[in-house]
Amino acid sequence: MTLVSLMTSSDLSNTQLAPLDRAKQLAATLLSERSEASGALVARQLHEVLGALDAAGRHGFQRYLATEFQPDRAALRGAAERYLADGTAEAAAALARAADPPRQELLRRINMALGGTGALIAMRSEIASCLRGEPVLKLLDADLKHLFASWFNRGFLELRRIDWQTPAAVLEKLIAYEAVHEIKGWDDLRRRLAPDRRCFAFFHPALPGEPLIFVEVALVQGLATAMPPLLSRETDEDTARAQAARADTAIFYSISNCQDGLRGISFGNLLIKQVVEELKAEFPQLTRFSTLSPIPGFRRWLGQRLAKGGDPDAALLPQLESDGWWNDPTQSEKLRAPLLRLCARYLTRQPSIRIDPVARFHLGNGARLERINWLGDSSPRGIQESFGIMVNYLYDRESIEDNHKAFVRGTIVRSPDVDALLQA
Template sequence: MSFNSWMNSIVDAGRDLLLRSAKDNKNGKDIAELCRDLCSNKGEAMGTALACAVVNAYNDMSDEEKFSFFTLLIDDYSADSRDILRCAESYRGDSSEQNLNALKQAIASPRLQLFRRINMSATGTPTLVQMRSYLQRLLKDNPSLRPIDDDLKYLLKSWFNRGFLKIRSIDWKTPAHILEKLIAYEAVHEMNGWDDLRRRLADDRRCFAFFHPALEDEPLIFVEVALVKGLATAVQPLLAPKVDDQHNVEADTAIFYSISNCQPGLKGISFGNFLIKQVVMELQQELPTLKQFSTLSPIPGFRRWLDKALAEDQPTLISADDKQSLKVLSQDGWQQDNETNETLKPLLLRLCAHYLNNEKRGAAPLDPVARFHLGNGAQIGQLNWLGDTSANGLKQSAAMLVNYRYELSKVEENHEAYVNDNKIACAKKVLELIEG
């Protein structure tokens, strides 16, 4: 038999197995049996067919059936604690490579093998990403399912590492089905249709996204950039339609004003740090005149922290007079009153600077956006009063925004100080706000 004939026979056998497996599933072969078959020592062609059958069975499940499937994954595919203890005892008595490997194997749950084999299907990776996305909704009320999430996250971190990611520049010529997803996935400043998107892809704007081969045209994360003169301090002018007679100025600053994660199933797997650094390199190459790289970022936890601080009564931080002044935040339109702003501005700037620099979750900053950018090596550069007067901006941060500055000569130094010593890079003028 020739090599080509042999290869064709394997392909035909695999196709027959796939069709037979799908037929078996329709005839009542449930996903539990399919998973057992998939984890058995079967050949590659049969394994691929079974993986496809498991994927199809999962995608056809109701919510109730998915919950039962997750329960099955806990009951039948968790690591055996007795094996772990036995192997640990053996390794403690004899720390040989053989005993170490046995311990590693005992600790690894059979779920990992099952998920790896499901990934043999052509649509295995997106199915596992969707599976984790669905699982995220159940964890709060069903913490016993968390080991499944841990296993999926462990594998997806490996499968979605930087080496597999491809960066693409998004513009108005990008296929419409991808552009539609940008509108749907925008998480910071909502887009109201195609006109908003067109403005964000104009000639003084840039947009970049990461993609993964297994998810085809599904963006994982995208960043929107405004090319401006000087440091942008408010987002509404950046989002406003471009005026026809607006003078074109040579931009010297790139403002990262929106970063949106697109796949809930990849929660906790960081792409943004790689994306920002890659975009900086792309922009430097395209536009050598750019001298500053900065974000214009929301402060999503500030009002929540402030409300808690007020309820807990911290007189050394917020005096009785301060509390009286802050009551106006519950009134609509407070940001439009100049007299109110004169009182609130220094008070809220002081409290927000304190929040970003001093309030912690463990050793890390309490604010999630601050954790992200400071961990990347950025500096808290400037607070911007009335930087975002949208309803969401008022609700999250009393209309304030912050510039996290990426000073390229200091990024690595800032990152090392943050990671090793929990030190926050903060501009002198922001620290002075805390002192009042």
């Protein structure tokens, strides 16, 4: 491992170095520290220096982390040879220690500084756009993901209900982070937090005011098949309370990840299952828990399929390219049956194929493909992604595990309604 010369504690106040060089020396010093108190001091100073770097400086520091803090090759080779020679558990543990890059320990120590966790999340978010062009950064990305998987496990997550009494700073973040159905200001947000709506989010002690992921829920009667009624802002609070009391179905209509630096760390499965339990406790009359979900990959898949030529459905292309066909009842009715059939085929392809990401998430979590809804979302985004079609994925508490196992084996569990579309 090649490191720049280490600094003593008295050198840490040295401001003669260029900011990037000072950050590098502080990092090397931090890794060498044996005292927890001294390490915390160095971590805090490093955090301050990194916060003052410009984009080029941060990128230089990220490359430094990725390239300089590798496992000791001689020690790793020796540990591997010992393991191959005797194969004992002790030799395996020694090999694992030798393979653990010093970079991971350095990242753990950087995390000792106040705000260190948020800074590391921001670092991973920033390097995401560089991974393809600079493969060496994948080492740093992998180490950060590995550490986050431990730091953000279920034992550290706190589920909170978000309502109109939640601090405004958190509510502002919901407006900013909503990734599925845009929240158009405070009035729109207030409707989504009405008595017949629920919003829950996961938080972490290291990021107390930052939601990690949140879900929006509508309490309704029967399966919701379209977004406009769910996003309506006309209902007064008394009517909304009465609707919540009559509801037999909870519709999960938006799930938004808030921290790009935590991509690949799974929260959604835990969130849905825990929210189901919370809702069931508050509203014992609820009998169904379902999503109303987008199909972000459908239009792209269908366009590629029909563009190949020779497909009997290729005649649909000119009609689908005509502007505003979804607002013309005559045109849209002609397209309804073939598009629903094709969407059913798209959603029931083998899981080993690159299937729709939202479908993979819900089906992999044990939901059932319940219903495909015509023009459930005719917003510009809905038309662009899936010709306005939306899906209900049903979470049946009694069959979630069986459905998940079937998905792993390559079977898409679906309702008779979806089967009927496939045979149309």
